[in-house]
Amino acid sequence: MFAVRPPIEPDPNSRGPADGEALERMTWPDVAKGACILLVVLWHVIMKHYLQIDWHLPIPVPGAWGTVTEQLLPLRMPLFFTISGMFAIGAVNRPWRVLGRSKVAGFLYLYVLWLLIHTVLLALVPDFDTARADGPLGLLAQLTITPSNLWYLYALALYFAIAKVVRRLPAGLVVGAAFILSAAASAGLLEMPGDRGGVYKNLVFFLAGMYFRPIVERLAAVANRPRLAVLGVSYIGILAAMAVTGADTWPGVWPLACVLAAVLGVTAAVLVSRWVWLGNRLAALGRGTLPIYVMHMPLLALLHRALVPLLSVDMDGRLRLVLAVVEPVILSAVVVWLCRLLYRALVKMRAGWLFELPWAKARDSRTPPFPVSLMKNDAGCEAMTPDDKTCSVSDGTATEQSRF
Numbered sequence: 001m002f003a004v005r006p007p008i009e010p011d012p013n014s015r016g017p018a019d020g021e022a023l024e025r026m027t028w029p030d031v032a033k034g035a036c037i038l039l040v041v042l043w044h045v046i047m048k049h050y051l052q053i054d055w056h057l058p059i060p061v062p063g064a065w066g067t068v069t070e071q072l073l074p075l076r077m078p079l080f081f082t083i084s085g086m087f088a089i090g091a092v093n094r095p096w097r098v099l100g101r102s103k104v105a106g107f108l109y110l111y112v113l114w115l116l117i118h119t120v121l122l123a124l125v126p127d128f129d130t131a132r133a134d135g136p137l138g139l140l141a142q143l144t145i146t147p148s149n150l151w152y153l154y155a156l157a158l159y160f161a162i163a164k165v166v167r168r169l170p171a172g173l174v175v176g177a178a179f180i181l182s183a184a185a186s187a188g189l190l191e192m193p194g195d196r197g198g199v200y201k202n203l204v205f206f207l208a209g210m211y212f213r214p215i216v217e218r219l220a221a222v223a224n225r226p227r228l229a230v231l232g233v234s235y236i237g238i239l240a241a242m243a244v245t246g247a248d249t250w251p252g253v254w255p256l257a258c259v260l261a262a263v264l265g266v267t268a269a270v271l272v273s274r275w276v277w278l279g280n281r282l283a284a285l286g287r288g289t290l291p292i293y294v295m296h297m298p299l300l301a302l303l304h305r306a307l308v309p310l311l312s313v314d315m316d317g318r319l320r321l322v323l324a325v326v327e328p329v330i331l332s333a334v335v336v337w338l339c340r341l342l343y344r345a346l347v348k349m350r351a352g353w354l355f356e357l358p359w360a361k362a363r364d365s366r367t368p369p370f371p372v373s374l375m376k377n378d379a380g381c382e383a384m385t386p387d388d389k390t391c392s393v394s395d396g397t398a399t400e401q402s403r404f
Contacts, residue, residue: 032269033286036080049304061324078205078258079265085209107157114294121298128301146194159206171211178204186254223270231264291343
């Protein structure tokens, strides 16, 4: 029987040598999510904007950027889903009526809403290279069987429902079946139009994060620089081997590479969380991933339309080279900043329904600057009310009902 009791968060008033470790354990998942959302934005900036520009350079700088971001494909979404699964335990153990409202319906609502918004806004930039509905049938397909660029929201709604259905089955059976699905999809054995492949490939990581959370926490507890170096070298070696042999299409090889990448990502996130300046900023970003995820694509499309004429004019060769080197990083930072700025403005304009079910009961009268995350930490629940609807979370800031 699958029933995992969420661990109790440490007392914020306690003192002792373990305080730093406890804080680190609470911080590194947000650090990882912050890094992942930055990598997602960078990937889209490079693939959908940067590589569409003819830079007229004698050296392959654009190709280098494309290669670097491709090597991070096994890391970004598998790590994101692993952390999402870690914090799904509390929600999955609740009654269907609670899970269905707070997770399944919540994520489906966001997916449908933002798919419609994307469809309208992307129609203004027809030359922008991204998937979009080309008519009513295309939109219907994206709403049902062929998810769009917003497929992470679609996947989370589906994954929570699946996790609830299989929660009483043995972990090995459930995760093993999801691994086979991922291996088949990675080997091209399944039909995967649109972003359906991402849904197939990443279920295993969501379920692994949920079932094997104690293992992930132990990996985080032993993180150190030598281990990071070994994992990094191993990851580079596997990437090189796959590139030489084409083994990424062999059944099971790609998901195994993603497992190594996720372990590497956990280790790196723990170490970065110890670097207070950078760790705190990435953690803050990780606690507000949803606005960035849903808004960055149309913003990037509009910026692409404005920037292409400017970057296509004749300019000094040295200036063009410098721009080619730094433009992906600068534009990614601008897109993230605009998303955060726009989110603040929308909240002030009482448009919070863009980021949460409009009929959801208000959890707290205070709104933090960026409270909306793609995955709320349900594992921080200390007590449940008799109707299993409210979760008291002691995080030093507010008491909230279960959100997402």
